[in-house]
Amino acid sequence: MTMAKGDLVVTELAFVRQANIAPRPPPAAMTGALGWLRENLLSTPFNIALTILIALLFAWAIPELVKFLLIDAVWSGSDRDACLESVQHREIGACWPFVWERLPYFVYGSYPISERWRVDGFFVMLAIGIVWLLWLSAPRRDLAAVYFFMVLPVASFILLTGWAAIGLQPVDTVLWGGVLVTIVVASVGIVVSLPLGILLALGRRSHMPVVRSLSVIFIEFVRGVPLVTVLFMAGVMLPLFMPEQLSPDKLVRALVGIALFASAYMAEVVRAGLQAIPKGQYEGAMAVGLRYWLMMRLIVLPQALKVTIPNIVNTYIGLFKDTTLVFIVGIFDLLRTIEVARIDPKWATPVTSTTGYAVAAIFYLVFCYGMSRYARAMEARLAKGDRR
C-alpha cells in the first residue's frame, strides 16, 4: 500500500517551475494600525492579559496624578492658609505657590541674591556647551570640545567662586545650593569619569604588571566601598588629618570623591566593551602599523564605547541621582533644599512635602529621561554604520 504512495512522492520530487511568482502585498491584518495592535498588544492570551492589566493601572494612576497636580492644585496664595483644607473648604492638591515662592532657593541655594546672575551665566554657558557638543551637525565641533573641556571649567570656576581682581565678589561654596550644586556635582562626575574610567580600564588590561595591579587595586577598592562612605571620608575624616588651611574646600572634596567613585564603575563598563572587541581587530590594526595608543583611539575604543553606550548612560543616570547623597556631608543639593523648605512653618501643610517631592521627581525625571533619549538616538545613528 505504501508502495504506490512512495512512487507518487518520487515523481513529485522532480519539478520544473514554469511561471515566475511575482511578489504580492501582505494580508491586511499584518499592516496598518489594526495590524500593529494585533501584533504588539493582542498577539497571545498572556499578552492580552498584560495589556488589560496595564490599561487598568494607567486608568487608576493617571487621573489621580492629574487631579493632584492640576485639577485640585492651588495656584496662588501667600502662605500656608492657601493650601489648607480647613481654611479653603475644598479638596487640596499640589501647593504651587509654595514652590513658586521658594523656587529661587531651590535653584541657587543661599547664593547671594545680588550675585545670582553669575549662576544664570553659568547655566547658560553650560547649556551652550552641551548643545554644541551633543548636536552632531553643529558647526565647528572641534571648537566645541575646546570650549567644553577647557574654557568652560575655568570660566565657570572664576564666575561661580569669584575673583576679586576683576570685581567678582568671592562666594564661599557653603552658600551654593539647589540645582546649582546638583548640576555642578553631576557634570564634574560625568565629565571626569569617562576619560578616567577609560584609562583605568586600559590599565586593567595592560601587559605591564605595575599598571595593571594599580588599576585593579583602585577599581576594586573604590567599588568595594559605599558612596556614602567615600563622601563621609572626604567630607568629615579628611579634615581631621590635615591642617585646616591645607584642607581643600568641602565641595571640592565631595566632587573628587564622586568623580573617583564614578570612574571606578565606568572603568568596569568600558572594560566590558573592550572585551567585546574581537582579537582580529587588534591584529588588523597592528598589521597596518598602528601603535598602541593610535590603535586604541582609532580602532578599539570607538567600537568598544559604541557597544557600551547603554551601560555608560546607565552609569551616568545612576551618578546623576547619586549626587543627592552629598547632603550627608552638609552640602545643599536640590533635594536637600526641598527638604529644608518643606518644613518651613510658613508653608507647613499636609500637601507641602508631597508637592516638594513632586518637583524633585519631575526635575530628576526630565534630566535622566533626556540622557536616555539622547543615548537612544546616538545608538540608532551609530547602528547605521554597521548594517549587516
Added chain:
Amino acid sequence: MSSAGNHGSLLKPAKLNTAIAIEITDLNKWYGDFHVLRDINLKVLGGERIVICGPSGSGKSTMIRCINRLEEHQAGRILVDGLELTADLKKIDEVRREVGMVFQHFNLFPHLTVLDNCTLALIWVRKMPKAPAEEVALHYLERVKIPEQANKYPGQLSGGQQQRVAIARALCMNPKIMLFDEPTSALDPEMVKEVLDTMVALAHDGMTMLVVTHEMGFARQVANRIVFMDEGQIVEANAPEEFFARPKHERTKLFLSQILR
C-alpha cells in the same frame, strides 16, 4: 634541522631578484609547554611566491604571523628585509610598514567606510594628508576592482569583496612583502575565485608573497615553491611540479592523498 635547505636550485626561472626578503633561522616558538614551531629555516627571495600548506595545527599560520611579529618567537632569528625582529618596538614598526597582511576573517574595521579603512594607516602612520591618501586608496581599490564600494561600510559587502578591500588596505602601505593567512577559508565557494584572481594579479606584478592556503590550484599556478608543514616543522619544500608529482616524505604523500581527489 628542517629539510628546507638548498633553495636556489628549486626555483622556477621567474624574475627573482637575488636580494633576500625574509630569512628565518632556527626559529622556535612555544605556547606554554607546547612546542609549536620547531627549528624552522626558510629563506625567501625578493619576488618569490611561497605557498605554505599542511594539516590544521601544523604551525603554518603561527609561522607567518611571526614574520610581522603578531606572534613573538622565543629562539632563532627572523630577518625581514635586513631588519631583525626583536622586542625593539621601532624595528617592529619598520617591519610592519614593509609587510602587508591579509587575514582569514578579513579584520576590516567595521566602524569605518571602505575608503577610511584604506586611508587610516596612510594618514596616521605615514602622516599623509587626507586628499593624496584617498587618491592612493582609490587607486588600489580600483586594482582590486571595487572602487564603487568606497563609501560603504564593510558589513554591507560580501565576503569576497571584504577580502579584496583587505588586500587593498594592505597594498596602500606599499609593502614589499605580502602575507596571506588562509585568505579564502572563510569565504563562500562562489567568492573564492575573485579573491584568488586578485592574488594572481598581484603575483604577476612581482610581489613577494607568503600564502597559507589549501587552494592547490592556486599553488600550482602561482607558487615558486611549496612548503609543507606538520607538527611545527617544515617537512618538505619543493617546486610545485615536483611537489605534486613526486612528493618525497610519507606525511606529504598522506596529506596530498587526503586533499587531492
